[in-house]
Amino acid sequence: MAETASLARPYVRAIFEIARKDGDLSAWSEQLAVLKAVATDPQVTALDGDPRIDRSQMAQLVIDVSGDKLSDAARNLVRLLAENRRLSVIDEIATQYEVLRADAENTVEAEIESATEMSQEHQDRLAEALSKRLDRSVKLHCTTRPELLGGAVIRTGDFVYDGSVRAQLEKMSAALNA
Numbered sequence: 001m002a003e004t005a006s007l008a009r010p011y012v013r014a015i016f017e018i019a020r021k022d023g024d025l026s027a028w029s030e031q032l033a034v035l036k037a038v039a040t041d042p043q044v045t046a047l048d049g050d051p052r053i054d055r056s057q058m059a060q061l062v063i064d065v066s067g068d069k070l071s072d073a074a075r076n077l078v079r080l081l082a083e084n085r086r087l088s089v090i091d092e093i094a095t096q097y098e099v100l101r102a103d104a105e106n107t108v109e110a111e112i113e114s115a116t117e118m119s120q121e122h123q124d125r126l127a128e129a130l131s132k133r134l135d136r137s138v139k140l141h142c143t144t145r146p147e148l149l150g151g152a153v154i155r156t157g158d159f160v161y162d163g164s165v166r167a168q169l170e171k172m173s174a175a176l177n178a
Contacts, residue, residue: 008092011081015093016100018073025101031074032094038065039090048087055082062087107137110156115148115164130156 019028038044039062047053047061059082063075070078081087102108110130112118118126123140130138134156145153150165 004089004092005096007086008089008096011077011086011089011093012096012100015077015097016104019101020104025104027071028074029098029101031070032090032097034066034069035062035074035078035090036094038062039087041065045088055085058082058087105137107139108134108156109139109141110154112140112142112152112154113145113148113164114142114152115144115146115150117144118142118152126154130154134159 015028015032016025019025039048044062044065048058053061056079059079062078062082063070066074066078078087081090108130110127112123112126123142127138127140130140138156148164148166149169151163151168153164153167154161
C-alpha cells in the first residue's frame with residue numbers, strides 16, 4: 001500500500017497542478033473516476049500483466065474503453081502510466097487527487113451511518129454542526145444500518161464518532177465483564 005501511494009504521488013501532484021491552472025478541479029475528478037473504473041475492471045487488470053500486450057496497446061485499450069470522457073491531457077496521462085507500467089496505480093492516484101481537491105476546496109466528506117433514515121432537515125443540521133466543528137464545508141453520505149439499534153456513526157477522515165446504541169451496549173458489557 002505504501003509503495004503504491006509513493007508511486008502515485010508524483011502523478012497526483014502533476015495532475016493537480018494542471019487542474020488548478022485550468023481552474024477546473026472537478027473535470028479531473030470525473031476523468032480519474034472513469035479511469036479508475038476502467039483500470040480496476042478485472043478484464044483490464046488481467047491484460048495489464050500479459051506480456052503479449054505491449055504498453056501502447058494497453059494504453060489504447062484503456063483510452064478506447066473510456067470513450068470520449070477523457071481530455072487530451074487525460075489520454076496523455078494514460079499513455080504515460082502505461083509506458084511506465086503504472087496503470088495499476090490509477091486507483092491510488094484518484095484517491096490522492098480527491099484528498100488534494102477537498103483540501104483546496106476546504107471541503108470534507110462525512111459518512112453517516114444511522115439506525116433509521118434521517119430526514120433532510122436532520123442531515124442539514126448535522127452537516128452544519130460538523131462544518132462548525134471541522135471548519136470546513138461538509139458533504140454528507142448517509143446510509144441506514146438497522147443493526148446499530150439507534151444513534152449514528154460518523155466518519156470523516158481520521159475522525160470517527162460512534163454514538164450508536166450498539167456501541168454503548170458493547171461498552172457496558174465490557175465494563176461489566178471486566
